[in-house]
Amino acid sequence: MKTTGGLKAALSYGMTTMKMKYRVRDGNAKNRVLNTQPIFYFSQLEPENILVQKMKKKGDEREFEGIGMRLIGNMTLPQGDVEFKTEKIASGVYKVTFAEALLPGEYAFVIPGGTSSKVFDFAVDATSTSAKR
Numbered sequence: 001m002k003t004t005g006g007l008k009a010a011l012s013y014g015m016t017t018m019k020m021k022y023r024v025r026d027g028n029a030k031n032r033v034l035n036t037q038p039i040f041y042f043s044q045l046e047p048e049n050i051l052v053q054k055m056k057k058k059g060d061e062r063e064f065e066g067i068g069m070r071l072i073g074n075m076t077l078p079q080g081d082v083e084f085k086t087e088k089i090a091s092g093v094y095k096v097t098f099a100e101a102l103l104p105g106e107y108a109f110v111i112p113g114g115t116s117s118k119v120f121d122f123a124v125d126a127t128s129t130s131a132k133r
Contacts, residue, residue: 022064024061025061026062027057027059028123029121033122034124035124037097037101038124039097041089041093041094043092050096050109050110050111051109053065054082055108062108082102082107084099085098105123106121107121107123107124
């Protein structure tokens, strides 16, 4: 994780936000799907605590901008790059679907937690035929 804007935040007494860039070390996600509208299931997580971000490939790593944090301790959470819907299907179990077809690329489910955020990555390897479905 890399933070930017720390000096600016310090000089403004925490009124501006530091941006955090998250880096995932592997160049490619191990979890790969061919469908542009995959369905995921989560258990023991509250859906309002999850964000979905599209990652940018940088050499052997992937990165995305994450949570902003003010020096006085309040966090400002981004909306996430990718819009999704959740449906409760059982106690503590949620189905996650995407509002629109995902473009081929690398993505991450992010569970914000400041410097201890959790990231679950996946990639869409759709071909032109699967993208039309």
